[in-house]
Amino acid sequence: MKPPLVPLTAVLELTLRCPCRCQTCGSHAGAPRTRELDHDEWLGIIGSLADLGCRRISLMGGEPLLYPRWGDLVGAGRARDMLVDLITCGLGVDESVAGAMRDCGLQAVTISIDGLADTHDAQRRVPGCFEQALRAIRCVDQAGLKVGVTSQVNQGNLAELESLAPILEDAGVIGWQLQLTVPLGRAEENRHLIVPPAMMPELLAALRRLARRPGLRPHLTDNIGYATSDDLKLRTIQGGFPRPWLGCRAGLDAVGVTSDGRVKGCLALPDICTEGNVRDQSLVAIWNDPDRFSYNRHYMSAQLSGACADCEQAQRCRGGCTATAYAMHGRPGISTHCFHLHDIG
């Protein structure tokens, strides 16, 4: 008998409220969703995750700091021996907020920065957002917490990544993750920003130059790669354990919950990949139903198409990021942005 699947990592969208209106926001954040989960409902979800064996919770939004009792949720997760981190745009994070982050038991804070000052402020549609994000990094660092940055890569900032690296390093960043902007949410309305397949060799060359930096180096997240000769090196978190690409983990060891209670294998997936709602059924029952999350739990090679259908790496890779495949092609199991297709040496 196969061992039960365990949601080792969970991403919780505490609210869709957000002070930014990013051009590239995949979830169209800004206003809250209708009837967002209340505090007791979130505590129940955190309890269910602990019961299922979850090891790490990421709190995000929207802007999770606009959920009034975020510190209490961190405490609830820590009380059940789970690591908890938080992803924020950094607006409003000063010494006092950073101290509260430390005191409630957050393990790490990740701040979104999508380019140099002018680009970041324009993409976020908030003047001064870049400077405030840098201030947040310094405050979190000085509070003694690990501070990372996540950057979306798009046509507006690809050429700036190498100039951004020393700025992030000087501010105190110790981890820098990159993800491709994909045509989801507001990014669907700003398709001119999406990196076309023809620019992937340029991105790969920039990543390889960045990988040779002596200081802060970025690492790839799930929707960039795969299967180049140096994918493991580019993907592994700086100073961390080797992290090979093992295909999409949504519904296998990863789960997400939206601020109105919907459960998905990953919050980047489209609504057709909703597996249930915690208001109708417990998270434990949804997760343990073998018929949910079928795109991964019942994966078949027939799901592959395009270049992925003939790829010798497909058994392990399964066509790259499922959410990106849905966003770009309306189905899982296909990638036109794979580095493997563009690895020109």
Ligand code: SF4
């Ligand atoms: S072509 Fe498709 S299956 Fe092959 S490595 Fe790239 S994304 Fe994965």
Ligand code: SF4
């Ligand atoms: S859909 Fe993409 S981002 Fe989400 S878990 Fe799968 S590979 Fe990762």
